[in-house]
Amino acid sequence: MSLTVEGAGEVHVTRLKSQILAGFMSGKFRTLEFAYYPGCSLEGTAREYDESLRAVCAALGVQLVELPDWNCCGGSSAHFLDRELAEKLARRNLRLAQEVGRDLLVPCAACFHRLKVTLAAQDGTLPARGERRLQELLGQLLTGGSQEGFPSAKVFGKEGNSADPLPKGEGENGEKAATGSNRSERFTIRIFHVNEFFTDPRILERLRCAIRRPLGGLQPVAYYGCLTQRPPHVMASENPENPGAMDRLLEVVGTSVRPWGYKTDCCGASLGITQPEVTRRLVATLVKAAAEAGANCIVTDCPMCQANLDMRQAEAARGSAEFRGLPVFYITELLALAIGVGRSERWWARHLVDPRPLLRSVGL
Amino acid sequence: MSDRAETGGLTSLATAVAASCGENVFLCYQCGRCSAGCPAALAMDILPHQVIQLVKLGCVEELLQSQSIWLCAGCQTCTARCPNGIDVAGVMDALRQVLPLDRLSPAGRRIAAFHRMFLSQVVRRGRVYELGLVARYQLIRRSSWAEMLVGIQMIRKRKFRLLARGISWAKARERFPEKRPGKPSRHWWRSPLVRFLGESG
Numbered sequence: 001m002s003l004t005v006e007g008a009g010e011v012h013v014t015r016l017k018s019q020i021l022a023g024f025m026s027g028k029f030r031t032l033e034f035a036y037y038p039g040c041s042l043e044g045t046a047r048e049y050d051e052s053l054r055a056v057c058a059a060l061g062v063q064l065v066e067l068p069d070w071n072c073c074g075g076s077s078a079h080f081l082d083r084e085l086a087e088k089l090a091r092r093n094l095r096l097a098q099e100v101g102r103d104l105l106v107p108c109a110a111c112f113h114r115l116k117v118t119l120a121a122q123d124g125t126l127p128a129r130g131e132r133r134l135q136e137l138l139g140q141l142l143t144g145g146s147q148e149g150f151p152s153a154k155v156f157g158k159e160g161n162s163a164d165p166l167p168k169g170e171g172e173n174g175e176k177a178a179t180g181s182n183r184s185e186r187f188t189i190r191i192f193h194v195n196e197f198f199t200d201p202r203i204l205e206r207l208r209c210a211i212r213r214p215l216g217g218l219q220p221v222a223y224y225g226c227l228t229q230r231p232p233h234v235m236a237s238e239n240p241e242n243p244g245a246m247d248r249l250l251e252v253v254g255t256s257v258r259p260w261g262y263k264t265d266c267c268g269a270s271l272g273i274t275q276p277e278v279t280r281r282l283v284a285t286l287v288k289a290a291a292e293a294g295a296n297c298i299v300t301d302c303p304m305c306q307a308n309l310d311m312r313q314a315e316a317a318r319g320s321a322e323f324r325g326l327p328v329f330y331i332t333e334l335l336a337l338a339i340g341v342g343r344s345e346r347w348w349a350r351h352l353v354d355p356r357p358l359l360r361s362v363g364l
Numbered sequence: 365m366s367d368r369a370e371t372g373g374l375t376s377l378a379t380a381v382a383a384s385c386g387e388n389v390f391l392c393y394q395c396g397r398c399s400a401g402c403p404a405a406l407a408m409d410i411l412p413h414q415v416i417q418l419v420k421l422g423c424v425e426e427l428l429q430s431q432s433i434w435l436c437a438g439c440q441t442c443t444a445r446c447p448n449g450i451d452v453a454g455v456m457d458a459l460r461q462v463l464p465l466d467r468l469s470p471a472g473r474r475i476a477a478f479h480r481m482f483l484s485q486v487v488r489r490g491r492v493y494e495l496g497l498v499a500r501y502q503l504i505r506r507s508s509w510a511e512m513l514v515g516i517q518m519i520r521k522r523k524f525r526l527l528a529r530g531i532s533w534a535k536a537r538e539r540f541p542e543k544r545p546g547k548p549s550r551h552w553w554r555s556p557l558v559r560f561l562g563e564s565g
Contacts, residue, residue, distance in 0.1 A: 040492040044525040071490040077479035230440035266403040266439035274475045
């Protein structure tokens with residue numbers, strides 16, 4: 001159901017919080033619309049992330065327009081094995097978002113990373129330095145030297161640049177050869193991951209209004225992981241070694257968030273299936289550090305981190321009498337809980353380290 | 365082992381890496397910060413700064429035998445911390461793409477196989493079907509019981525979506541039938557997709 005509010009436009013009120021509706025009526029808030037790219041994880045292992053994010057956005061009066069017919073971003077595998085394919089997959093999604101014409105919300109850290117890197121490449125944030133070096137190198141190479149046996153070098157030769165050295169300065173050809181894509185198309189949208197999105201002043205204000213049940217008793221550590229923070233010159237993160245956006249959100253919902261030193265240390269999720277023994281050691285280090293920091297749960301905004309930390313802890317807990325594991329929440333699950341929306345019982349049932357005993361013990 | 369080319373002291377390996385990712389490994393002065401921060405270093409036989417040195421020297425065989433470039437988790441810590449601004453994780457990506465896959469060490473082959481399975485799903489469906497991917501990998505690679513148990517628990521907890529979802533351009537496959545050459549080539553999985561994306565772009 002929707003109604004038209006003067007000055008604010010069309011407002012969907014079905015799951016809107018009354019405080020926010022009051023804000024709309026008084027002209028304090030306007031409708032906000034974002035394009036939304038969930039990604040494959042949020043359809044599968046991270047469904048509770050998708051559901052809780054949608055519930056919170058509906059409650060805050062933020063419309064999410066899911067990209068029509070989006071495709072997988074290629075994850076780690078595409079840029080591991082095929083740089084060209086990785087960029088094409090990302091560009092198709094960016095093209096869809098450009099058609100929607102709104103800023104894009106990308107909850108999955110891996111998808112965010114791929115799209116942001118691709119977006120940065122067009123602005124020259126990313127390969128500018130690399131390309132310059134590439135030209136220096138190739139200027140020397142192309143006057144002689146053999147590249148037998150190296151496919152990428154051959155691909156480069158095929159682009160028709162092998163006859164003359166690259167021009168100095170702006171290297172259109174170098175760019176094309178390095179990425180094999182059509183650079184004439186330009187994306188003007190901005191993309192946000194969940195922490196950036198909710199700490200945006202427009203949305204944070206609504207969040208503050210809507211909170212009904214502060215989550216006192218929870219002592220989380222904020223775990224950011226790798227992909228929304230690095231490389232820092234691309235991600236433009238405020239403080240890549242010690243980020244703070246999620247900590248701020250956790251304070252807003254009333255938890256006593258614990259400081260710790262492992263906010264951006266890798267949990268090894270991309271090796272989770274192929275090298276489980278490496279991942280187990282990385283997860284053990286993180287969980288131990290979180291417990292030492294006095295945390296009773298871990299909060300993250302990355303579906304791979306959540307699945308990995310949850311799964312490996314559950315595995316360790318099965319083999320041990322005293323270790324129960326720290327529940328691993330998505331940040332949006334806690335926001336939804338504090339606002340009092342969404343079917344949280346269903347979400348908790350899908351966690352491998354059951355968070356219900358902890359939530360009961362703190363009266364939630 | 366070195367394949368040093370005749371011009372300017374460049375090895376063809378370093379040049380191929382530069383052509384693939386645009387990074388100049390010769391900026392590295394071996395400070396070792398990449399290795400100091402690497403989460404996977406605990407399992408690596410050659411540390412990241414040593415990998416860079418081997419690229420500089422053009423030591424292809426050593427890199428093929430090592431599993432280090434396949435153990436890289438892609439966390440970008442090395443890239444973030446390199447004092448000379450080398451995208452070390454990008455060099456790792458480039459090496460995976462530049463080195464001949466059919467001569468890899470067993471660990472490298474196993475990890476590459478997983479990523480190929482992942483990409484072949486992306487090409488066929490347009491999206492990843494997690495359950496199918498994990499089940500296929502674990503059955504083919506005969507994973508340990510501990511790994512299978514984790515998988516079973518995730519199914520019981522309904523973490524996995526049981527039915528796969530795809531996107532409409534998966535239909536593009538009919539227009540661009542996938543060619544499987546008699547001998548598996550490096551890039552067999554990407555031909556129809558790349559052609560389709562190329563056309564729509």
